[in-house]
Amino acid sequence: MTYMARTLAAFLLLAASGAGAQPTDWTTFNGNLAAQKYSPVSSFTPETVQRLERVWSVETGDAADGSDELPQTVWSATPIYANETLYLGTPFYRILALDPATGEERWSYEPETVLEALTQPALKNRGVAYWQSGSQGVCEKRVYIGTMNATLHAVDADTGQPCADFGEGGVLDVNQWNTVNDNFPFSLLQPPTVVGDTLLLGWAGKDWAYAVAPPGNLMAIDARTGGLKWDLSFIPEDLIPQTGTANIWTSMAADPRLGLVYVPVSSPSPNYWGGNRTDPIPLATSVTAVDIETGEVRWSQQLIRHDIWDYDTPSAPTLVDLEKNGETIPALVQTTKQGQIFVLNRETGEPVYPIEYRPVPASDAKGEKAAPTQPFSSALAPTNDPGKLPDVSRLADVTGWGQCSDDVERFRYEGLFTPPSEQGTFLWPGTAGANNWGGGAVDPRTGILYLNSSRIVQVIKLIPRDTYAQVAGESGAEQGYYAQEGAPYGIQLYNWTNWANLPCWAPPYGTFSAYDLRTGDRLYEVPFGMTQQWGFYGPESWGSPTLGGPVVTAGGVIFIGASMDARVRALDARTGTEVWSDLVEAPSVAIPAVYTHEGRDYVVFVAGGNPILKPQIGDQVVAYALGN
């Protein structure tokens, strides 16, 4: 080999290795504004992840199990890697800035807020948001965190000091805009979505508690001052006195090129009876495109008409350009609680795959008028076949002396969108959804969607108001009773189990799937994770219900926590097969972050737990990198 050839070969090798370690950030909740949860890091492959090692672990101390004066904590924060720092929000609403390589704390911010479960059954946090102006100076880079009692805090990203020009001394009282039906505060549990110099902000409430509640809205806030640029309500003006919510409690996606933010809008209030809101509310339970500059609705696709199942649109839609029939389609992929996957053109809102409106069962509840038809995404197979109730579990039926089989005869189920009833209706998928706020991950190079789903069957009963107090007695939410004040019915909602708490439906209880969005084909659907009851693990073929979402990397690996068994895992993206796992402190119900810092690639998980999966809390942040 000549000198020149050797030099050229060395240059190419260097270039190739450099490409493998290209700098990557993780600056938003979903990795990027397109909510793809995709990392261009290529060093993590199904082969190399065997060499993953825990490089640091931090316990924040911000956790409570609910046994003392503090409510239980639920921690689902995606770590943000920006400004060569790892930022985290905690369920005590502190901001932590950590060294990405060591986990060492650089600074922390204490918001001095109330730690009370004002709207949620637990202290919840899904992290922080990051903004930078492009200029140098104090507060030209900022980190934002919201609190349960509706304050939004802005601090300098380098020091953690409050940014005095934001709101009042760095704190914005968002509840100043909560002026209609304000029977609970705007809880800011999901970090704002940052587009340019605008913070797009939704909030969480409790739409199961009251018939009349604050109408859901989207607020655009100046990132520097906290001033309100515009405000968009999702409830028609004339219906506001009698209903509420249709809020945005989860993350959003944005396309700065089109100047649009895509918002997943939840169901109106109350959740399980809609006699007070039989007039159309077209923006409720929808995915809606909103002009970032003006707040005008460009288009909206309602995914459920007259939602009486609490099937909120639960996650940011994923934006991806799809090659289909020789065309490049600017697409939007929306996963849903009911397990359907909608693919739309994100410029126009037109379906890329057809949406059929099929007849669905009528309601027999007093004053209720269920929609006669509902939209079905007909080309993409839904996750977990929501149209058919799972078979009865033989184990649960035998140990429950036939209770599960009896329940099938006793309760109402006529397919997806069977309305809640006084006799009891199977809610399948359950209210936690087939898919929830974690959403899916999409590899933009291949157009393949990766998605974790839960299979939980619940029973919902409408309890007439005149007997509710007697039936519910002293028991409340812990026994699944919710008053739905202002409606003629309270409800009881519970998982369909036998006396021993064994699920009455046959496994699997959770799956992981891949879809080719260019063809609509499901590539695989495999059980994912392991259930755990009383410490005992279920067989792998049972899978696990999941909360939190996946990340796909350029190396062909999926990183995901999400399952009951408190494992974090790497899957082979080609098959969904597990190729690596590690035990962490509690279920990692957060989307992991993947980043490159000082030339080394990391994946970071937050292990915070969620009582929907099991009563185990955590306050752990764990970082992994490849060893030698």
Add this chain to the structure above:
Amino acid sequence: MMITRNFRQTALLLVTILGLTGLGLALFELLSPTSGTAGSAGATLVLVSTALLAATAALLAFVHLKRWLFGLLLTLSVIDAAATAVAAYFLMANVLVATMLLALLAGLAAAFAGSRQGRMTT
């Protein structure tokens, strides 16, 4: 015949030691945050069952019991070791599974070493 008696006593001693080892492993399962089963009912169950195994095996090894009582306790010990191994399997506590399988083998060896009373009187 002393050989048979010694063999049985040795086997029961081994069950005692394995029971105590299992107790330690069950304690780890119950208390260590890295076990994945800390504080769970399942870990408590194997803690109790290994403690019972160790105590019963020690009783059988060191105390002269009536034949029927000896047989009953030995049978229960074998069942205890087997059931604990199954429980440990579902706790994914593999070392505890192995320990209980060894205890099970030792318990079976003690059981099949012949009638204790009969051997002692010949």
